[in-house]
Amino acid sequence: MSHSNGVTEGLNNKIKLIKRIAFGYRNFYNFRARIYLQRLYTF
Template sequence: MRKHKQGIVAYSETGLSNGVVEGLNNKIRLVIRRAYGFRNIAALKAMVFLCCGGLM
């Protein structure tokens, strides 16, 4: 508890966490795994935007 006190206090004051960012990172990793074999980065970017575009 002492080690994480600063983070706990910050969360209780602001109500913010990094859960949304971690979820988005996970979703992007899944898209990258599905996109294995794409020939260029533009196709991968398009797939990420297609899958994650409506999240925010």
């Protein structure tokens, strides 16, 4: 049985994308909330 870190790599890429798009967020809490929303609607 083979193991892959593809899911983790995909999540990291989505977070990096949100980070690039959301450069203007005022604080870390808004940024974190955006990541949680993305995860909620992705899975």
